[in-house]
Structure formats: C-alpha cells, structure tokens
Amino acid sequence: MIYQKITNNLKDLFDRSHDSHGMLVLELSPEKVLPLVTRLKEEFGFDLFLDVTAVDYPEREPRFDVVYHFYSSNQNKRIRLKVQVPETEPVVPTLTGLYGSARYLERETHEMYGIRFNGNDDLRPILLYEGFVGHPLRKDYPIDMEQPIVEYRKQVESGI
Amino acid sequence: MAMMEFLTTRKDELVGWVRKFSIFPYPFVTACCGMEFMAVSSTLYDTDRFGAALPRFTPRQSDLLMVVGTITHKEAPVIKRVYDQMCEPKWVMAFGACATSGGFYRNYSVLQGVDKIIPVDIYVPGCPPRPEMVIDAIMKLQDKIASERHPILPFEEPNPVKV
Numbered sequence: 001m002i003y004q005k006i007t008n009n010l011k012d013l014f015d016r017s018h019d020s021h022g023m024l025v026l027e028l029s030p031e032k033v034l035p036l037v038t039r040l041k042e043e044f045g046f047d048l049f050l051d052v053t054a055v056d057y058p059e060r061e062p063r064f065d066v067v068y069h070f071y072s073s074n075q076n077k078r079i080r081l082k083v084q085v086p087e088t089e090p091v092v093p094t095l096t097g098l099y100g101s102a103r104y105l106e107r108e109t110h111e112m113y114g115i116r117f118n119g120n121d122d123l124r125p126i127l128l129y130e131g132f133v134g135h136p137l138r139k140d141y142p143i144d145m146e147q148p149i150v151e152y153r154k155q156v157e158s159g160i
Numbered sequence: 161m162a163m164m165e166f167l168t169t170r171k172d173e174l175v176g177w178v179r180k181f182s183i184f185p186y187p188f189v190t191a192c193c194g195m196e197f198m199a200v201s202s203t204l205y206d207t208d209r210f211g212a213a214l215p216r217f218t219p220r221q222s223d224l225l226m227v228v229g230t231i232t233h234k235e236a237p238v239i240k241r242v243y244d245q246m247c248e249p250k251w252v253m254a255f256g257a258c259a260t261s262g263g264f265y266r267n268y269s270v271l272q273g274v275d276k277i278i279p280v281d282i283y284v285p286g287c288p289p290r291p292e293m294v295i296d297a298i299m300k301l302q303d304k305i306a307s308e309r310h311p312i313l314p315f316e317e318p319n320p321v322k323v
Contacts (some may be wrong), residue, residue, distance in 0.1 A: 065298040129234045144266050150236040152276045
C-alpha cells in the first residue's frame, strides 16, 4: 500500500498524518515542503499537481493553512499536504521548479489570500485586476466591498 | 387617370414604426443566460417574428445591446466600450437577474447591475428568464421605441444623449 510506504519512508519530513475519506493527509512545516514534494514526485510517482489553495482561520495562530493536492496517475491515488503559516510571514517555497502548472495556481493563491511563494517571480494578479487592494478571500475582507474600475453613473434611474 | 392616393401620419410615429420592426441586437453574452438567449432566438420561440432576429457581431451595426449574464468589475470597461461604440439610436436590455441587479452575487467581483455604468431601457428579471418574458420585453421595448421622439430632420432638436 503506497500510503503505508509514504508514512514509513518519509516520516522525518512531516509532523502528523491522518486519513481523510480514504486519502492520506500530511501536515508539515514550510521548510519541509520542497524536500517532501521532491521525493513524492520522484519516488512515489505523484506526477500531477492538482491544486494549491489556502484556508483562513482568523482566530487561530498561525492563521493560514496552505493546502496542496497531488495525484499519481499510474496508481490512481491522491495526497493532500497542509502547511500552517502565520499572518506576519505567510511564505512557502514555490513549486514551479517541479511542476510548471504551479505558476498559475500560486498566482491565484497569492492574490486571493496574500500567501507569498518564495521563488515564484511572477505573482501578478491573474483573476483580479491591477490596482485591486487587499485579498478578497481572507475572512476580514468585507463581504460586499467592491473596487470598481469604471466610474458609476451619477444617478441610477430605472428605464430612462 | 388614376386618382392621387396619399396618406398622412406623424413623422415620429412613422419613424418609430419603422425602427421598432428592425431591431438589430448585439448579444453580449457572458454567462448561463446565454443558453436561454439561444432558445429564445431560435425556431421554437423565434424573435424573428418581432423583427429582432439577426444578431450583429459588431456593436457598430447594432442598435439593441442585450447584456446577457453576470458582469464583473473586470469586465465593466469592456461593456462600457461596447456601449460607447454603438451608434444612436441605441437601446439596452438587461437580460436576467445578474445583469439587472447583480443577482445573488454580492461580493468583491460582481457589478451590482449593469445600470450602474450604462443606461438601461428594459429589465428582464429571472434566473434565467423564461423565453416568454424575453419576448414580452422585446414587445414592451417596441412600444417604447414607437412612442419615442425620433429627431431625424436637420432642424429638429436631437434627443439628449443618455449617459
């Protein structure tokens, strides 16, 4: 069983592991991300980078979870990594050296949550526009705050 | 010798009658309402019966802008520019709940109704609206066009530009 092998062989590269609906979840600290993902890719065949996103827990310290998903196409198995980062220094290393698709996914996570990816030199907005202030998917972003680029009409009248 | 036949009418009524049966829509389709737009413009419901079937694929040749679907803030400059490129006379239909009011999206990304940036002549609520509602809206718009002033002669005051 591949999950057994991962938890046995890589046990110094993560802090905790558990099972979530049949998928292995590993929790680790930011500096172990790169060595762990490198070994997962090279030894265990996790060749597809599915997603990176973040979860905001405003009350918790450290505040953010950065969540990675990988898929192994020849074993049909998925794995999830969770990395806790604090609000004061929300930095994780980039995975662009291992997976090309990380470029776009990291750009999206950067604009939505303000997570910085050390080593990704192209963190321009991808879904938002230039000039947008703040990170809209953080819990402290006001839910109805808009930042229009086109000036609104003076008076909004219906049908005239 | 044949009798001279002639007919009298008001000029605005005549021009309005002509214009209301030659609506050239420009469908600005951004979201799922587009499926309903396809349904209403094809054979079963057939907007051709109202003279509003032939979509123009450039705003410069059209006179009805149909905003079909959600408009985001990132897209707002595009639709503003499309509207500005259309020649007078021009009308705007907000098709569906999102174009009318933002619909159920109340967040950082969605424009809360396309009338915040361009003037709208007729609103069609619904998520998506039934084809019957769209046809009803086209007929109401035709009534509106027919009853409007149509200054086309050189000495007439032009209509104020809608902004």
